[in-house]
Amino acid sequence: MSTLTDVLSKIYALFAIAPFLTFVVIWFVVYFIMKDKKKTTRLTMDITTCFLIGSVAFMWNQLFQTSFGFWLIMLVLLIAFGTIGGYQTRLKGKTDLLKVSRVVWRFGFLGLSMLYILLFLLNIGKNYIYVT
Template sequence: MLPFFPFLIVYFLVLYYKKQKKVALLTAMDVTTIFLIAAVAALFNNTFDSGFGFYLILILLLIALGLIGSAQTRLKGKIDYKRMFRVVWRMAFVLMGFSYIVLMAFGLFSYIIALM
């Protein structure tokens, strides 16, 4: 439920070994995305009393892959799979980070209201 801890651990480990802030940041983002997906799926399931959270995220990622692949085909005539997956994965980091904050705030707020 706390995906920012892996981010900090990976960031400082990569920074220590590689001595490059940009590489450390991007690697930490890539690793943390996995934890964010799991945390957001769990928060979604708890908040909305559902079991569909992970599948919703998976569907959204697949749609994003399809849209970006289609755009690459129209613009360049071919698909660069490595770049396509990297773009979707980094977009997932941003969207899951935002979703994590929103769902966590909503969950805390609803829990406080339920106690009153």
């Protein structure tokens, strides 16, 4: 069982190293299967968000010398879920958990993509300062 876990974690790490490259690869594979650009893009965003979570958490931990990055991302996603769910309940009188989940997950993709770029640049700057 630990061998399977090791293999899966190595595959995840490989995809999480460059999530934008992963996005492109997954997009072409899914488009080849589905032949619908809109659905392909949405599904690829959903899949890439999983890799962005790991990548952004790792870069956060490296930059700030902590191990709280993953849990901080989960906390923000849960707060967003509660806020959007509460807003939907006030607006419509009921909550559609699937819609709220999709909105939070896609906003997560957007936010994590921006954070990835920011943290990538900050980590480069941090390493450049230590080298010189």
